Amino acid sequence: MTDRRNDPPPSDPNDRTPARVRYAYDRVLGDDPAPASGFFAGEDAPYRRADYPDVDRPPSRRRRWLRWIMRGLGVGIILLVLAIVWLAITAPLSRSLEPPAPPSITITDADGNPIARRGAIVGARVDASKLPKHVTDAFVAIEDRRFYSHWGVDPRGIARALFHNATSDERSQGASTITQQLAKNAFLDSDRTIGRKLREVLIAFWLEARLSKNDILSRYLSNVYFGDNVYGLTAAAQHYFGRTPDRLNVGQAAMLAGLVKAPSRLAPTGNLAGARARQAVVVGAMEEAGFITHAQADSVQPQRVLPIRRDALPTGTYFADWVLPEAREAAGEGVEGFGGDATVRTTLDRRMQRIAERVVKTAGLRQAQMALVAMHPDGRVVAMVGGKDYKLSTFNRATQARRQPGSAFKLFVYLAALRSGMTPDSMVDDSPLDWAGWKPRNDDGRYLGPINLRRAFARSCNVCAARLTQQVGVRSVIKAARDLGISTPIPSEATISLGTSTVSLLELTAAYAAIADGRYPVHPRGIAESRTKGWLEQFTGRPSTIPGDVEDGMKALLDSSLNRGTGVEAALSVPAWGKTGTTQDGRDALFVGWSKDLVVGVWVGNDDNTPNPGLHGGGIPARLWRSFMAQALNVQTRASAQAAAAAASDDTEAEGDDGDAGLNINGALDGLGINLNIGRDGISIGPRETRGDDRGDRRDGAPPPSRDERRPDEEQ
Secondary structure, rough: OOOOOOOOOOOOOOOOOHHHHHHHHHHHOOOOOOOOOOOOOOOOOOOOOOOOOOOOOOOOOHHHHHHHHHHHHHHHHHHHHHHHHHHHHOOOOOHHHHOOEEEEEEEEEEOOEEEEEEEEEEOOOHHHOOOOHHHHHHHHHHOOOOOOOOOOOOOOHHHHHHHHHOOOOOOOOOOOOOHHHHHHHOOOOOOHHHHHHHHHHHHHHHHHHHHHHHHHHHHHHHHEEEOOEEEEEHHHHHHOOOOOHHHHHHHHHHHHHHOOOOOHHOOOOOOHHHHHHHHHHHHHHHHHHOOOHHHHHOOOOOOOOOOOOOOOOOOOHHHHHHHHHHHHHHHHHHHOOOOOOOOEOOOHHHHHHHHHHHHOOOOOOOOOOEEEEEEOOOOEEEEEOOOOOOOOOOOOOOOOOEOOOHHHHHHHHHHHHHOOOOOOEEEEEEOOOOOOOOOOOOOOOOOOOOEEHHHHHHHHHHHHHHOOOOOOOOHHHHHHHHHHHOOOOOOOOOOHHOOOOOOHHHHHHHHHHHHHHEOOOOOOOOOOOOOOOHHHHHHHHOOOOHHHHHHHHHHHHHHHHHHHHOHHHHOOOOOOEEEEEOOHHHHHHEEEEEEEOOOEEEEEEEOOOOOOOOOOOOOOOHHHHHHHHHOOOOOOOOOHHHHHHHHOOOOOOOOOOOOOOOOOOOHHHHOOOEEEEEEEOOEEEEEEOOOOOOHHHOOOOOOHHHHHHHOHHHOO
16 A cells, blocks of 8 residues: 655645545545654654644644533533523512412302301501511421521521431421422412422522522512411411411410421311320420520410301302302402402302201201202392202212203293294194104103193193194204203204103203293303403393293193192292102102292202112102292292181182182101092092193102113113
């Protein structure tokens, strides 16, 4: 191989090949590579600097280190800028001024009387510089003794905690500073991960760089948790001792500072002994830190706290749980910031609510549950009971449960029929029907042939409802339900005419309220002042008026049901309208109706949807509805009015539900199946007479239907 080490430089002036490239090429071709010390290593070096003037001297080791240091500083500056931008976006200082939990909302009834309070008790902000020194010293002594000397993170505290946790079997110690606790409370969650801890440290440095020590301590004391759903020193001092923070003595300040470690476990209202023991620890820490003398520490006595008030507002009721989201929206800006306790007036009528609770309590139900909703025709809910006992079950069966309405759903079938041009006097054929393999039947097994809609509705005739659905179309029935506010899924099939789709009692009651009001839909609401609608809602959300003939026709049908049909047990001494509903085996029994300006729905059933033999909408639900309405409207039931009239005049013959002589009190003996009549001619006892479908609409919407009611494709 040719030795080119001593070749002169290329004479071609156009040769722009860098000297380093030529040198590398020469080393590959040459037998003796250049010395490791560089290109030009002494007089004997094969390459001369004069031959390669464009070759730089190799950098020294110092220059190489300096170059890497500058690169590292550049990367660090870039990362710092990114971190500052990230903190400015994700951890704005204003967030440390926000309450750590939603402030409480006090819910009042329609008259302004408080009925429930929901949310945390958040006190007003405090200024640490204006508090007594022993108050701030108590927190600094037990939480962060070197608070005024570190930069957000305490290395000595971290080392102490690591040593303790590695050498002791006792409870592990933490090393979070007050600044870190503020960072965690204001910006982070409680996850115990390394990533969260690193963010906490970074935010702590950020807070230390932007805020003074007094600002950090003030914000910390303003939002730290003290147990009993109480946040902030102001709220805690008032809650436990009934005073403001500036009036706390050493013992009280020490007890509050001691709660921060485990507020839920040490809250003195539930664990006074534990709170006092922790108080002693804090007093000892204050003495050890030199904040108080030994004599002052010995003079501190165990503190007393205020007892829990027995008349304290409940944190929840069925109505309060339902109205809370609407109340928070109505409160708006009133719940923002510290001390932002908002008061929201609702539509609840306390008198009617007490009546509803009393009716449920005296209903005599065993394992069965019950729900009741009362509202005005415009949708203002005045009473709500979602179960027999809120303390045992907070599940609201009036708003959350979705159950089959049974014959109460026939409201929409007959509404669709009247919309199509029929009247209450139009005829419908009450004879056996086979609709694509589905054969609905009347519960009493009787078929009356051609009858008018008024009588079919009063008897709650299943075949007539199915035949009307066949005539007007399933879609028309679904549209009627949607127009009146039913939002739950409704299958497009014939069986919906018997109430096989599920609804909530609240929506079903609102649908009946639409008939009472003559406009639809009626939106149930619990806030006294309705929210201001946007321009789009004003154009698209306007209620529609029910045509006069359709409204009159529906009221005539509902009147016949309550006064001469399945709902006679609910009859009052004043005009009333309503409808029963029962599903197969008495799984669900309902009565929904109205009188004057009050619309009420009642549901009875089991939570597990098991049968209740003998339960039907014309029985217990109708009587509970009647009892509530009589007390709420201050009117008499029909039986009571008839009894009073009979007592006033011996010559006046009391008129029964169907005009029969005698005072019918068979309602008291329903369970025995006996019809007892007391009249002028004496007492007559006989088997209980079925009024149309009085007990019989219980099979009209069952899950699942009996075999002979199923369509061929439904049989298993």
